[in-house]
Amino acid sequence: MRAIGYLLRHLLAIFLLPFMVAVLVPRWIVQRSDHPVLELPATLAGWVLAAAGGVVGVVGLILFFSCIARFFNEGRGTLAPWDPPAALVVRGPYAHVRNPMISGVVLLLVGEALLLRSLPLAVWAAAFAALNAVYLPFVEEPMLRARFGESYATYCANVPRLIPRLRPWSG
Numbered sequence: 001m002r003a004i005g006y007l008l009r010h011l012l013a014i015f016l017l018p019f020m021v022a023v024l025v026p027r028w029i030v031q032r033s034d035h036p037v038l039e040l041p042a043t044l045a046g047w048v049l050a051a052a053g054g055v056v057g058v059v060g061l062i063l064f065f066s067c068i069a070r071f072f073n074e075g076r077g078t079l080a081p082w083d084p085p086a087a088l089v090v091r092g093p094y095a096h097v098r099n100p101m102i103s104g105v106v107l108l109l110v111g112e113a114l115l116l117r118s119l120p121l122a123v124w125a126a127a128f129a130a131l132n133a134v135y136l137p138f139v140e141e142p143m144l145r146a147r148f149g150e151s152y153a154t155y156c157a158n159v160p161r162l163i164p165r166l167r168p169w170s171g
Contacts, residue, residue: 012078012080013078013079013080013083014068014079016080017079017080018064018079018105021105021109021128022105022108022109022112026109026112026121026124029118029120029121029124030116030118030120030121032120033118033120041117046117049114049115049117050114050115050116050117052114053110053111053112053113053114053115053116053117054111054115055111056107056108056110056111056114057107057108057110057111057112057114057115058111059104059107059111060103060104060105060106060107060108060109060110060111061104061108062104063093063100063101063103063104063107064101064104064105064108065104066092066093066100066104067079067092067093067094067100067101067104068101070089070091070092070093070094071085071089074087074089074091075087075088075089079101081140081143084143084147088144088148088151088152088155090155090159090169090171091168094159095159095169095170096164096165096166096168096169097159097160097161097162097163097164097165098155098156098159098160098161098162099132099136099161099162100164102129102132102136103162103164105128106128106129106132109121109124109125109128110122110125112125113125133162136161137161141156154171155169155171158171
């Protein structure tokens with residue numbers, strides 16, 4: 001029964017945060033932009049953009065779900081700020097970059113914009129990235145420093161916030 005409650009907490013956090021950002025908001029934007037959603041590309045460039053968008057979006061989904069699995073298995077918490085991991089997660093994608101979950105969502109948004117060849121969706125992806133570029137250092141990181149102390153400070157000193165390091169940190 002406890003495992004079911006834990007799974008439901010994860011599903012609620014996923015629905016309230018990334019699902020809204022990556023599905024509901026883009027759907028709303030596309031509906032308001034008079035851009036046909038399921039129109040096949042008419043040019044080779046359109047097909048290339050759509051294919052690139054599919055690849056980028058899938059990479060973003062894989063990255064996002066690998067982060068969720070790490071939070072579930074190693075962190076014993078969810079992605080939600082109100083139900084954060086109890087343990088600091090520093091392996092897997094987190095050994096390369098401090099915010100791979102946000103990177104995954106941004107890649108998914110960029111993939112959607114390319115796949116649909118939609119400038120309004122590209123603007124949304126850029127706005128989401130910009131919001132997180134402010135939120136992460138000013139809100140999330142101070143909370144993590146307060147919760148995890150010196151271990152988080154060491155992690156920050158060795159793993160970049162946004163641009164992944166090529167070799168994983170093995171701290």
